[in-house]
Amino acid sequence: MRYELYYWPEIQGRSEFVRLALEEAGADYVDVARRSGGMRSMLRLLNGSRVERPPFAPPFLRAGKLLIGQTANILFYLGGRHGLAPANEAGRLWTHQLQLTIADLVQEAHDTHHPIASSLYYEDQKKEAKRRAADFLENRVPKYLGYFEAVLARNGQGRHLVGRRLTYADLSLFQVVAGLRYAFPRAMERIEKKLPRVVSLHDRVAERPGIAAYLASKRRLPFSEQGIFRHYPELDP
Amino acid sequence: MRYELYYWPEIQGRSEFVRLALEEAGADYVDVARRSGGMRSMLRLLNGSRVERPPFAPPFLRAGKLLIGQTANILFYLGGRHGLAPANEAGRLWTHQLQLTIADLVQEAHDTHHPIASSLYYEDQKKEAKRRAADFLENRVPKYLGYFEAVLARNGQGRHLVGRRLTYADLSLFQVVAGLRYAFPRAMERIEKKLPRVVSLHDRVAERPGIAAYLASKRRLPFSEQGIFRHYPELDP
Numbered sequence: 001m002r003y004e005l006y007y008w009p010e011i012q013g014r015s016e017f018v019r020l021a022l023e024e025a026g027a028d029y030v031d032v033a034r035r036s037g038g039m040r041s042m043l044r045l046l047n048g049s050r051v052e053r054p055p056f057a058p059p060f061l062r063a064g065k066l067l068i069g070q071t072a073n074i075l076f077y078l079g080g081r082h083g084l085a086p087a088n089e090a091g092r093l094w095t096h097q098l099q100l101t102i103a104d105l106v107q108e109a110h111d112t113h114h115p116i117a118s119s120l121y122y123e124d125q126k127k128e129a130k131r132r133a134a135d136f137l138e139n140r141v142p143k144y145l146g147y148f149e150a151v152l153a154r155n156g157q158g159r160h161l162v163g164r165r166l167t168y169a170d171l172s173l174f175q176v177v178a179g180l181r182y183a184f185p186r187a188m189e190r191i192e193k194k195l196p197r198v199v200s201l202h203d204r205v206a207e208r209p210g211i212a213a214y215l216a217s218k219r220r221l222p223f224s225e226q227g228i229f230r231h232y233p234e235l236d237p
Numbered sequence: 238m239r240y241e242l243y244y245w246p247e248i249q250g251r252s253e254f255v256r257l258a259l260e261e262a263g264a265d266y267v268d269v270a271r272r273s274g275g276m277r278s279m280l281r282l283l284n285g286s287r288v289e290r291p292p293f294a295p296p297f298l299r300a301g302k303l304l305i306g307q308t309a310n311i312l313f314y315l316g317g318r319h320g321l322a323p324a325n326e327a328g329r330l331w332t333h334q335l336q337l338t339i340a341d342l343v344q345e346a347h348d349t350h351h352p353i354a355s356s357l358y359y360e361d362q363k364k365e366a367k368r369r370a371a372d373f374l375e376n377r378v379p380k381y382l383g384y385f386e387a388v389l390a391r392n393g394q395g396r397h398l399v400g401r402r403l404t405y406a407d408l409s410l411f412q413v414v415a416g417l418r419y420a421f422p423r424a425m426e427r428i429e430k431k432l433p434r435v436v437s438l439h440d441r442v443a444e445r446p447g448i449a450a451y452l453a454s455k456r457r458l459p460f461s462e463q464g465i466f467r468h469y470p471e472l473d474p
Contacts, residue, residue: 052391053331056338056384068330070337072309077330093305093314094290100307101293107344115352116365117372128353128365135354147293154289 003029004062006042011227012179012220014071014106015059020171021075023214025082031219033058072099075168084168095162098151098169102176105144109179110228112136112235122225122232133235137187141180145195148173152197160201166208173198174205179229184236240266241299243279248464249416249457251308251343252296257408258312260451262319268456270295309336312405321405332399335388335406339413342381346416347465349373349472359462359469370472374424378417382432385410389434397438403445410435411442416466421473 003022007015009031022029032038042058045051045067055069061077068074076096079085085095115132116125152158161169177198181188192199205211214220223229240259244252246268259266269275279295282288282304292306298314305311313333316322322332352369353362389395398406414435418425429436442448451457460466 049387049391053334054384054387054391055334056341056381066327066330068334070334073330073334073337076333090303093303093310096313097290097292097305097307097310100310104293104344107341111348116368117376119372119376125368128368131353131362131365135356139354139356144293147291150286150291154286154291 001028001064003027004032005029005059006032006045006061007059009033009039010221011224013059013227016175016221017071017102017168017172018059018061018074018078019219020175020211020214021078021082021084021168023219024166024171024208024210025078025084026210027078027082072096072103075099075172079168084166084171086163086165086167091162095167095169098148098161099172101144101147102169102172105140105176106179106228108136108140108144109176109183112183113230113232122230126234129232129235133184137184137191137236141184141187141191142194145177145191145198149195149198152201158197158200159204166205170201170205171211174202174211177202178206179223182223183229183231185231186236238265238301240264241269242266242296243269243282243298244296246270246276247458248461249466250296250464253412253458254308254339254405254409255296255298255311255315256456257412257448257451258315258319258321258405260456261403261408261445261447262315262321263447264315264319309333309340312336312409316405321403321408323400323402323404328399332404332406335385335398336409338381338384339406339409342377342413343416343465345373345377345381346413346420349420350467350469359467363471366469366472370421374421374428374473378421378424379428379431382414382428382435386432386435389438395434395437396441403442407438407442408448411439411448414439415443416460419460420466420468422468423473 005015005018007013033042046055053067059071059074060067060069061074068077079095085092112133113122113129114125115128122129151161155161160166161173206215242252242255244250270279283292290304296308296311297304297306298311305314316332322329349370350359350366351362352365359366388398392398397403398410443452
């Protein structure tokens with residue numbers, strides 16, 4: 001089965017978490033909106049009155065007859081199909097729980113540059129962004145990443161978040177660390193000192209053959225100031 | 238099996254979505270932190286170094302040997318156990334997708350009064366809250382609730398969000414409407430005019446015997462200015 005992934009064509013955004021899982025799994029997929037005419041297909045599914053179960057927003061994934069929205073939900077589905085989550089119920093729920101906690105962190109990372117409204121430009125909420133980013137870096141990032149550090153420490157040798165094998169939650173934590181480093185290099189240098197296990201997980205994920213090949217390919221879009229993780233030096237003093 | 242629900246004892250908060258599902262199911266549960274000594278039990282699970290799979294934050298649910306965190310994840314689990322979601326994979330994923338979209342709306346509702354930082358008082362971010370709430374009521378609530386109106390319209394007779402039976406997503410949409418009415422009565426009066434199906438679903442959920450009995454009981458905490466949905470008149474001009 002060839003998956004169809006739908007997302008805004010020029011940014012990593014939330015689809016990157018899905019893409020990393022598809023790449024690690026070696027799955028056959030097409031990034032629809034990056035193809036000619038693909039945006040039209042995506043908007044038809046988003047707004048079309050004939051779609052029985054319309055997604056609220058990208059990303060969404062077509063998998064045969066299924067049309068699945070919400071990043072964590074897509075990963076829950078893919079995890080079960082491609083060995084990227086444990087097969088037993090307790091392990092599947094725990095992996096999903098970690099993913100939902102990562103999703104909360106991602107939302108907070110987004111809101112550092114858009115604390116007032118997604119509909120406004122960054123420049124129109126820059127003052128508020130400075131206040132929000134300061135709290136995010138002072139309190140929230142250490143709390144979230146400290147939590148994942150503790151989860152790694154409690155899981156045996158600390159090589160993965162869940163059990164003995166890689167899961168989609170590991171891939172997502174890699175992406176969060178990469179994104180936070182891009183957006184807040186100065187703060188992250190400080191924060192990472194207390195996170196040896198998180199940093200090591202990031203590095204090991206980046207070196208996996210499928211992921212390394214993907215990161216070096218044109219399929220990996222660069223981070224930018226259009227995405228979730230944005231580098232505005234004034235927010236990382 | 239008696240479930241143990243863990244949440245801050247004085248507010249509905251995110252646990253209310255779990256409580257509604259437990260009440261509708263007629264499940265046996267105890268609200269641990271509302272009992273004498275219960276807060277200590279909760280904090281032990283949150284921060285205890287001996288918990289193998291610690292939750293990041295309340296609410297979490299103990300179900301036999303499982304300790305499940307993240308509201309939508311708990312509902313995913315309960316939905317499968319108590320007939321509050323379809324049994325087939327497509328239906329389970331779709332119900333969960335709707336729940337995750339509701340969770341996004343709930344987070345945005347929270348951020349209307351805390352746009353800068355959860356660690357600061359409302360009074361210290363009131364100016365920003367006014368800007369954020371204005372955008373929320375102008376753009377976000379109509380978009381989210383309009384989406385659920387469309388989902389209801391596309392689902393046959395529009396009596397439920399998914400299929401022909403009540404799911405936990407219906408219960409959660411009820412709670413969101415109730416919360417938004419509490420927080421923003423003036424704006425909601427306006428917005429609801431275009432949402433006949435959403436309003437009707439809210440009313441039918443409130444009249445279900447199990448839910449009606451619960452809402453009339455002391456187990457239902459009142460809305461307040463400590464919770465997610467807060468009524469600050471200046472945010473609802």
